[in-house]
Amino acid sequence: MKIVVGIATAGRASVLAETLHDLRYQTRQPDEVVVCAPSEEDILGAAEAFPGVRLMTGPRGLTRQRNAIIAAVPDAEIVMFFDDDFLADAHYLEAVETHMEANDRTVVVTGAVLADGIKGPGLAVAEGRAILAACAQGNDPGAPETVFTGYGCNMALRLAPMRAFGLSFDERLPLYGWQEDVDLSRRLAAYGEILLLPGARGVHLGVKRGRSSGIKLGYSQVANPLYIAAKGEGYPRTRAWEHIIRNLLSNIAKALHPEPYIDRRGRLVGNMLAFFDLVRGRMTPERAATL
Secondary structure, three states: OOEEEEEEOOOOHHHHHHHHHHHOOOOOOOOEEEEEEOOHHHHOOHHHHOOOOEEEEOOOOHHHHHHHHHHOOOOOOEEEEEOOOEEEOOOHHHHHHHHHHHOOOEEEEEEEEEEEHHHOOOOOHHHHHHHHHHHOOOOOOOOOEEOOOOOOOEEEEEHHHHHHOOOOOOOOOOOOOOOHHHHHHHHHHHHOEEEEEEEEEEEEOOOOOOOOOHHHHHHHHHHHHHHHHHOOOOOOHHHHHHHHHHHHHHHHHHOOOOOOOOOHHHHHHHHHHHHHHHHOOOOOHHHHHHO
């Protein structure tokens, strides 16, 4: 089974180098590692961090970069997408291969996130490695579980159904993507199972550097779920609205006293701009990139 690790990155060369360095310790080495970035500056140090890595430059935007990676590996069976700030346990790829070889109905596997810095100020590389080390001798992680979606920071895709049915990441979702993992997972769910694999563990550092502005992200928080639901491909409108309302209320509640690492006021402005466009019938996910 040919497994390629794919990493789309922008603006975080130093973190990317640490992530690539740790891939050296996988008990099941990837057959290839492919990194796609908007510029050479974004991948400084990558070649030294993981000798043999294939470095590509292409259009900016998470969905475009991930599609470019898939197109670059036509003979791969699995593309294991890691965020550039995701530290994988040494047995991660081994667990994915063992499961995928034995379960050909599984089309998406997402691993267990031991700690997620995206929910706070973010984690330092040393903190992430310490968490992994502490869990290295943990108990039996348990059996795979059916989930609604893979989590884009660590998501393995079986490429056979994607090629057979012409599926790819939706490039109308710009910049950071926002819900691009849900969108593709729900379309792939028509052809197999989406599973959480507890034996594949890792830490998402949640580095804030290189992410979209608060206004752009706030717009996408509204526009992207509604756009995905309108496609009618397995993402219910009720779930989209639950997601939107949860983010909106959080932005409202924290706008006066925001966390120092989140632009709550910018996100709220973006939310309002999206609702304004919605009532005028001109809301599109692409508009986030122009704000």
